[in-house]
Amino acid sequence: MLKRILIAMVALVLAGPVLAQGGPLRLTITDGVIEPLPFAVPGFQAENAEATQVAADLTRLVAADLSGTGLFREIPASAFISTHSSFAQTVAYPDWRAINAQALITGAVTVSGNQLVVKFRLYDVFSGAEMGEGLQFAGTVDGWRRMAHKVADAAYSRITGEGGYFDSRVVFVSETGPKDDRQKRLAIMDYDGANVQFLTDSSALVLAPRFSPNGDRVLYTSFGSGFPRINVLDVATVGTRQLQTAEGEMAFSPRFSKDGSQVIYSLANGGNTDIYRGDINSGASTRLTSAPSIETAPSLSPDGTQIVFESDRSGTQQLYIMSANGGEARRISFGDGRYGTPVWSPRGDLIAFTKQNAGRFHIGVMRTDGSEERLLTASFLDEGPTWSPNGRVIMFMRETQGEGGTSSLYSVDISGRNLKPVSLPNGASDPSWGPLQP
Amino acid sequence: MTFLTKAALIGLIAVTAGCTRPDRFGAGTNGAETAVVAPPVAVAPTGANDPNSPLFFNQTIGDRVLFAVDTATLTQQGKAILDGQAGWLQKNADYLAIIEGHADEQGTREYNIGLGFRRATAVREYLVSKGVPASRMRVTSYGKERPTQVCSNESCYAQNRRAVTVISIASLS
Numbered sequence: 001m002l003k004r005i006l007i008a009m010v011a012l013v014l015a016g017p018v019l020a021q022g023g024p025l026r027l028t029i030t031d032g033v034i035e036p037l038p039f040a041v042p043g044f045q046a047e048n049a050e051a052t053q054v055a056a057d058l059t060r061l062v063a064a065d066l067s068g069t070g071l072f073r074e075i076p077a078s079a080f081i082s083t084h085s086s087f088a089q090t091v092a093y094p095d096w097r098a099i100n101a102q103a104l105i106t107g108a109v110t111v112s113g114n115q116l117v118v119k120f121r122l123y124d125v126f127s128g129a130e131m132g133e134g135l136q137f138a139g140t141v142d143g144w145r146r147m148a149h150k151v152a153d154a155a156y157s158r159i160t161g162e163g164g165y166f167d168s169r170v171v172f173v174s175e176t177g178p179k180d181d182r183q184k185r186l187a188i189m190d191y192d193g194a195n196v197q198f199l200t201d202s203s204a205l206v207l208a209p210r211f212s213p214n215g216d217r218v219l220y221t222s223f224g225s226g227f228p229r230i231n232v233l234d235v236a237t238v239g240t241r242q243l244q245t246a247e248g249e250m251a252f253s254p255r256f257s258k259d260g261s262q263v264i265y266s267l268a269n270g271g272n273t274d275i276y277r278g279d280i281n282s283g284a285s286t287r288l289t290s291a292p293s294i295e296t297a298p299s300l301s302p303d304g305t306q307i308v309f310e311s312d313r314s315g316t317q318q319l320y321i322m323s324a325n326g327g328e329a330r331r332i333s334f335g336d337g338r339y340g341t342p343v344w345s346p347r348g349d350l351i352a353f354t355k356q357n358a359g360r361f362h363i364g365v366m367r368t369d370g371s372e373e374r375l376l377t378a379s380f381l382d383e384g385p386t387w388s389p390n391g392r393v394i395m396f397m398r399e400t401q402g403e404g405g406t407s408s409l410y411s412v413d414i415s416g417r418n419l420k421p422v423s424l425p426n427g428a429s430d431p432s433w434g435p436l437q438p
Numbered sequence: 439m440t441f442l443t444k445a446a447l448i449g450l451i452a453v454t455a456g457c458t459r460p461d462r463f464g465a466g467t468n469g470a471e472t473a474v475v476a477p478p479v480a481v482a483p484t485g486a487n488d489p490n491s492p493l494f495f496n497q498t499i500g501d502r503v504l505f506a507v508d509t510a511t512l513t514q515q516g517k518a519i520l521d522g523q524a525g526w527l528q529k530n531a532d533y534l535a536i537i538e539g540h541a542d543e544q545g546t547r548e549y550n551i552g553l554g555f556r557r558a559t560a561v562r563e564y565l566v567s568k569g570v571p572a573s574r575m576r577v578t579s580y581g582k583e584r585p586t587q588v589c590s591n592e593s594c595y596a597q598n599r600r601a602v603t604v605i606s607i608a609s610l611s
Binding site for chain 2: 178179180182205207208221223225227228240249250252253266268270271275282294303310312316340341354380381383384399401402403404405430
């Protein structure tokens with residue numbers, strides 16, 4: 001019952017303009033609010049004294065994950081009638097209905113040494129039934145945030161019928177220093193900006209990292225030699241090596257193939273930039289484009305058969321799709337302005353892009369045939385979209401203008417709603433969202 | 439302000455390096471042997487007055503050319519500067535050049551790398567057409583990563599859309 005209502009609601013949200021409360025239909029690109037679904041999450045029960053703090057922290061993070069989507073609204077504990085202090089306790093549905101909680105999440109936490117066990121249950125309050133089986137996650141106390149994200153992913157997934165994205169990481173470029181002396185380092189973070197770890201020092205300029213499909217490696221462009229070259233970094237060991245490419249003056253814009261064994265990249269030679277595909281170990285490469293223009297920013301379709309990329313062969317940057325083996329390309333962007341940085345959605349149905357028009361930058365999405373273009377954001381400089389693992393959220397970089405201009409990361413729903421910054425200690429750019437962690 | 443200070447510092451370093459390197463006075467290429475035959479200091483012009491000095495190249499001739507938005511076409515003014523660069527490079531055959539292409543911030547990162555590369559290549563091709571051997575030059579592009587001017591309007595953008603010829607005696611490899 002609850003599930004059906006929610007799916008209908010989510011579908012409506014994604015369809016774009018939603019019925020406003022008695023008002024006319026209206027879609028605001030940079031801002032927007034829908035009526036989110038109310039849920040209650042009483043403090044997770046600490047099953048032993050050591051678990052008290054982490055149980056409280058976990059509960060808050062589960063609530064923050066769900067509320068942060070903009071699809072759910074937490075009912076504050078001060079409104080609760082039922083206390084639900086025990087995980088095993090029978091749910092007093094009327095008490096939760098009375099405060100209009102549609103979903104109820106309960107949990108219990110045990111700590112022994114550095115071991116953490118989290119149990120949780122999800123209830124459909126108005127149907128008076130549990131949604132799915134209770135789940136249990138085991139991990140380390142240090143990794144408590146991941147446990148919370150897993151609980152929130154399970155709740156999100158059960159309620160919406162979609163995959164989650166909270167237990168995922170993002171690789172990005174961390175930035176410090178003034179605009180004319182900016183220091184850039186590769187860094188990795190949880191999807192919500194927590195647990196930032198640096199992967200490189202600032203001795204070499206680094207750009208545009210991309211996660212491998214399973215999140216074990218990162219491809220990026222490094223100016224270590226003064227000339228752009230492609231490096232591959234092992235996330236676990238933080239070991240890095242320069243990739244062999246076809247012979248050329250510069251190599252940049254690398255992306256993994258779906259199985260992680262190949263790299264699609266741009267090679268620059270004799271003033272011309274084209275797209276190549278190479279073996280990640282041997283470097284043996286095939287040229288995929290041969291136009292006398294700039295071909296770059298490739299992105300593979302989820303089934304690996306097609307590549308969307310940008311080219312200025314028509315005179316300005318536009319988006320094109322070709323076979324993953326190269327050959328004839330068809331243009332898909334025809335609106336006003338310039339289109340770049342296309343990224344194929346994990347569902348395969350949409351392409352996210354950066355659009356530059358009339359002195360403003362936008363993040364937008366279009367169908368793979370170029371139809372139904374929708375702009376989700378607008379600012380002085382928005383650039384470089386990356387998809388959440390479930391294809392429902394886009395993260396990107398926003399840079400402010402002027403002498404003190406800085407970069408930061410933002411996320412937005414593909415509906416254009418729930419635009420918000422990712423909280424980070426330093427400037428940040430070029431996010432690449434990795435997979436849901438196992 | 440920061441930029442001016444830095445440029446001045448780099449200039450000073452270049453002058454110092456020029457004075458202590460014997461090959462700056464045309465006495466040969468092997469520093470260890472020619473150091474003893476240093477010419478009379480009073481006669482040798484120094485710094486920006488020495489037409490064979492790096493400072494003369496960077497400041498008097500001009501080490502950079504500018505471009506219009508989203509183009510890599512050399513302007514007449516740019517060609518005049520490059521004529522001077524070509525002459526200098528031919529007279530100073532022991533110098534190598536790295537040509538760095540740059541773009542302003544109005545563009546996406548990877549496209550701007552390609553655009554900067556196009557600009558740097560346009561400079562190299564012009565210098566080759568004026569007789570500088572291609573083997574003495576390499577090109578690279580920083581896209582929009584290394585602005586010299588930080589404001590967000592055309593007065594700064596115009597200065598940032600550039601190709602800079604960076605000369606050195608060091609090996610190109």
